[in-house]
Amino acid sequence: METKRIGEWLELVVPYKWDGKTVDRIMRKDLGVPRKLMHRFRNQRGVSLNDEFIHWKNTTVRAGDLMCIRLFEPQPLTVKPNNMPIDVIYEDDHLLVVNKPSGVFTHPNFPTEDDTLVNGVAGYFVKEGIPSTPKYVHRLDRHTSGAILFAKHDLAIAMLGKELQKRTIKRTYLAWAHGSISPEKGVISHPTGKDPDHTIRRCVTEDGQYAETHYEVLRYDAEKDASLLKLQLETGRTHQIRVHMSYVGHPLLGDTMYGGQGDLHYKQALHAAKLTFIHPFTEQSIQCFAYPEESESLFTDEHVNALK
Numbered sequence: 061m062e063t064k065r066i067g068e069w070l071e072l073v074v075p076y077k078w079d080g081k082t083v084d085r086i087m088r089k090d091l092g093v094p095r096k097l098m099h100r101f102r103n104q105r106g107v108s109l110n111d112e113f114i115h116w117k118n119t120t121v122r123a124g125d126l127m128c129i130r131l132f133e134p135q136p137l138t139v140k141p142n143n144m145p146i147d148v149i150y151e152d153d154h155l156l157v158v159n160k161p162s163g164v165f166t167h168p169n170f171p172t173e174d175d176t177l178v179n180g181v182a183g184y185f186v187k188e189g190i191p192s193t194p195k196y197v198h199r200l201d202r203h204t205s206g207a208i209l210f211a212k213h214d215l216a217i218a219m220l221g222k223e224l225q226k227r228t229i230k231r232t233y234l235a236w237a238h239g240s241i242s243p244e245k246g247v248i249s250h251p252t253g254k255d256p257d258h259t260i261r262r263c264v265t266e267d268g269q270y271a272e273t274h275y276e277v278l279r280y281d282a283e284k285d286a287s288l289l290k291l292q293l294e295t296g297r298t299h300q301i302r303v304h305m306s307y308v309g310h311p312l313l314g315d316t317m318y319g320g321q322g323d324l325h326y327k328q329a330l331h332a333a334k335l336t337f338i339h340p341f342t343e344q345s346i347q348c349f350a351y352p353e354e355s356e357s358l359f360t361d362e363h364v365n366a367l368k
Contacts, residue, residue: 080122101130109125131154144179159205160177178196181194228338234278234288236281252299260317263303302315
């Protein structure tokens with residue numbers, strides 16, 4: 061889809077697949093604008109067609125028409141900004157992908173917290189003059205490093221949230237797990253849920269949520285007695301990779317919560333190395349690779365490049 065930002069407005073050329081549809085249908089069905097945002101656009105004349113403010117339900121579009129949506133209206137910053145360094149992997153007017161370091165929470169768990177990745181990205185927004193609050197599309201555990209996708213405005217987070225539900229946003233992880241794993245490629249599909257004996261830990265349980273993890277052994281290190289794994293999630297349950305690998309007898313190095321061993325400063329050897337998604341506005345396929353930052357990391361640039 062051909063788009064261009066002009067100030068607070070997004071200009072888009074109506075594609076052939078929208079020809080003959082009403083503006084109302086495009087907004088509700090094709091773009092999936094949430095009800096609250098629809099109300100704002102209507103009340104504030106936030107949509108125009110060929111430079112005219114039209115009646116949404118009575119106006120149909122034609123391929124090649126110029127449709128404008130006020131997506132970039134300044135919004136208040138609702139989290140405290142932090143000046144922590146931010147490793148930007150990908151950025152445009154709608155999205156931001158950053159490489160989260162190990163040991164940092166994705167978002168505040170309490171109102172007083174201000175040292176999370178969301179606070180850091182808020183600081184980046186302030187520095188770059190982006191008048192909005194960063195909205196994370198998915199999360200990573202505190203001690204898992206790697207790529208996290210953020211939206212810069214309300215429609216982007218709504219559209220990406222739906223793509224996450226449809227599992228079209230693909231996340232590929234690297235992990236070091238104890239032992240030599242056989243078979244070297246497979247699927248682990250066991251439901252997971254809360255561990256009744258622990259406030260944080262999860263476990264495989266019959267009455268849990270369906271969870272599916274695909275794994276492939278990339279190499280075995282005899283000195284470490286550990287396997288380097290490529291893993292992809294079909295579902296995004298809390299601690300899913302850690303729970304599944306522990307359940308099959310190969311916990312992650314350093315992951316003491318789930319039976320792993322090793323003196324690792326980042327707790328578990330897990331890195332979200334690759335993020336793939338279809339851009340909600342341009343409809344192009346975007347691939348992002350997160351390279352390890354810490355010199356002590358068990359992962360290398362070579363390991364990440366193997367995923368290309």
